[in-house]
Amino acid sequence: MTTSVEPTPATMRASVMTGVRTLEIEDRPVPAPGPHQVLVEVAAVGVCGSDVHYYRHGRIGDFVVDAPMILGHELSGRIAAVGDGVDAGRIGQRVAVEPQHPCRRCKQCTAGRYNLCPDMEFYATPPIDGAFCRYVLTDDDMAHPVPDSMSDDAAALLEPLSVAIATMRKAHVVPGTSILIAGAGPIGVICAQAARAFGASRIVVTDLLASRREKALQFGATEVLDPAAVDVTAIEPVDAFVDATGVPVAVVSGIKAVGPAGHVVLVGMGADEYALPVSHIANNEITVTGVFRYTDTWPAAIHLVASGAVDLDGMVTGRYDLEHVGEALDSDTDPESLKSIVVPS
Template identity: 35%
Template sequence: MAEENNLSFILNKPFDVSFSERPKPTLKDPHDVLVAVNYTGICGSDVHYWVEGKIGSFVVEKPMVLGHESSGTVVQIGSSVTSLKVGDKVALEPGIPCRRCTACLSGKYNLCDDMIFAATPPYDGTLTGFWVSPEDFCYKLPSHVSLQEGALIEPLAVAVHITKQASITPGQTVVVMGAGPVGLLCCAVAKAYGASKIVSVDIQPSRLDFAKDFAATHTFTPSRVSAEENASNLLSQTGLGQGADAVIDASGAEPSIQTSIHVVRRGGVYVQGGMGKPDISFPIMALCAKEITAKGSFRYGSGDYRLAVELVSSRKVDVKALITKTVEFADAEQAFKDVKEGKGIKILIKGPNEKA
C-alpha cells in the first residue's frame, strides 16, 4: 500500500485506452483522506464512455481516468479527520456535491448542479492507484465485509435509491424490468423491504435464471409483441391480477418502459431508473387513466450509501453473488470488452497496488 506510483487506466477517445502514471494526489483539505484503491467494478456508464466517448451532454474532450465503483484502504488522513484512521477499509462514494445549494441543503445532493462525479467529464475516475475523498464520503466497512463487496456498495446504493423512490412497503408486489446488476439489486432491496412478490423481466434466460436464485420470486421473458400484450402476458403468468404495486425500469429500453406503464396497477408507482434514448414513445393515456405516480431516479442521496453498507453487513443483500470474476489491473481493457459483450454480471478490477 505504500508504493508511490499512481498508475491509472485512461480513456483517450472511444475504444482508445492506455495506462499512464499520474501524480499521486495530496491532501489539500484537513477533512480529506487518501485512499489506496483496492477494487473497482465496471459500470454500464463506464462502458458507454469507452464506446461512445460521451453520455448525453457529458463529452470526453481530454484523456479521462475511468471507473467510479470502488473500495479501498485509507493510507493517510487529514488533521481534522475523526471518523477514519489509517488502515480502515472503505467504500468510496464517487460524487462530491457543493453542500451549499438548495438541492444539497434539502437532502437531495444527488441533484446538485455543481456535483464533481468520478469518471464524468471533465473529472477523473477511480481506476487509479490512489484517490482523495472527503471523510464523510468514505464509508467504513465492517470487519466481516470484504473489499470486493465494498466495491459493489455503489451499484447497491443506486438500487437503494431507486427502491426508495418506489416507496415499497412490506407485502407489496414489485416488477423490475432488466436483470443487469442494478435491476438484480433492486430485486434484492425490494425483498429486504418485505415485498411479497418480485418479478424480474429480461430477454436473457441466463440472467433470469440468476435472478430467480438471487432475489426474484418470479421471472418473465417478453416477446416481440405489443407492450399491451406483453403486459397482459406478464400479469397472467405471474398472478399479478390488476397490476403490480410498483414497477421499476432498470433497463432504459423503450419497449420495457412502455410495457411497465401497462403493468402498474391503478394508483401504483412507476420509477425510471435505467437510462436509454433521450426521447421515446410513451403511453401517456395509460399513465393518466390509472393515476400512476411516475418518478425519476438519479444516482443516490442522503442515507443511501449507509443503508447499502448495512444491507451488506447484515447479509440481507448478498452482493458477492454478483461478482463474476476479478482481474488484474493490467487486464482492464479486456474486462471492459467482456462487460460490453455481456459476459457475466459484475467484473472487478484490482487496483494497481492490490497484491492480494
C-alpha cells in the first residue's frame, strides 16, 4: 500500500538518453513505492562526469548503455509518498538521496562494504534509470533528511562530497596532513574542501588551466601548481596523493611526490591500464588504492555542509531544465564551469 498526502500524477516528464549524444523528453509512468521505499519528488540533480561519459561515449568500462536510460544520480528532493513499513510522517520531508540499492545479504554488504555489492543497483548505471525526471524511488534509509538551512542544490551535491569523504578516509587525512590533488575540476575542488575540513594543513592542487587553479584556491587549496611548468615530483613530499584526472602522467607524477608510508587514492576515470612507479611504491611502502562510490558518508557530508566547513552552493555555475540537459552535460567544455544543476520541473 502506498501512502501520500496529495495524489501523485500518473505520468512524469523525463530526459531520456536514447543514443550517444541523443536525448529525448518522454512521458514515463510515476512509480509506486514498495515496502520500505519512498517516492521522492526531485528538486535538483547535479551533473557528474560519469553522466557526461555515458552521454558522449555510451559506456564506462564494462557498463554499456544498450537501451534508453535516464541519466543523473546526484539528487535531492521531497518525499511525496511512502510504501509499507515507512512512517507516513516522512511525507513532505526534504531529503538527499544516496543513489544505491545494495542487496544487503552478500559478503560485501554484511561486511559493511555495501558499495562493493556485486548486485548493486545504482542510479544512472546501466540498466538502472537515474534522476533527470520528476519522481524517483529509493529505499527509505537511502533518503537522508537535510536541514531547512541547506539548499536543494547543496543537498544534491552531497553525493560528490560523499566521494570526497570516502577519498579522505582512504587517504588517511587527519589534522596536519599534507596532500596533493591532481585536477581542479568538480571532484578535485570538492576533495580540496574535504581535505581542509578533515584538517589537512597543506593542500596542493595541480591543473593545466589557470582559471581552475584560481577556483581551487577559493575552495581550500593552500597552493596550486601548473604541472606543465613545474616538476610535480620535485615538490616537498606529501603524505597523501589524490588523482582526480585519470591522466596517466598525472598519476605517476603524483605517486612520485608521496613520501614514505604515504597513501594514494585514484578517483579519476582514465585508462584501464598503465605503468606505475613500482620501485618507488615498494621502497617507500606507499599504499595505492581506488575509491568506488562510498559507504556511510551522508551523515558526515550533511554535518560538513550544515556547519559551514564545506561550501557546495558556491560551486554551482549553471542551472538547466529538462529541455536543456544536453547543454548541462556539455557545460564542462567551458573552463569557467564548475558544477551544473538540472532542475526537473
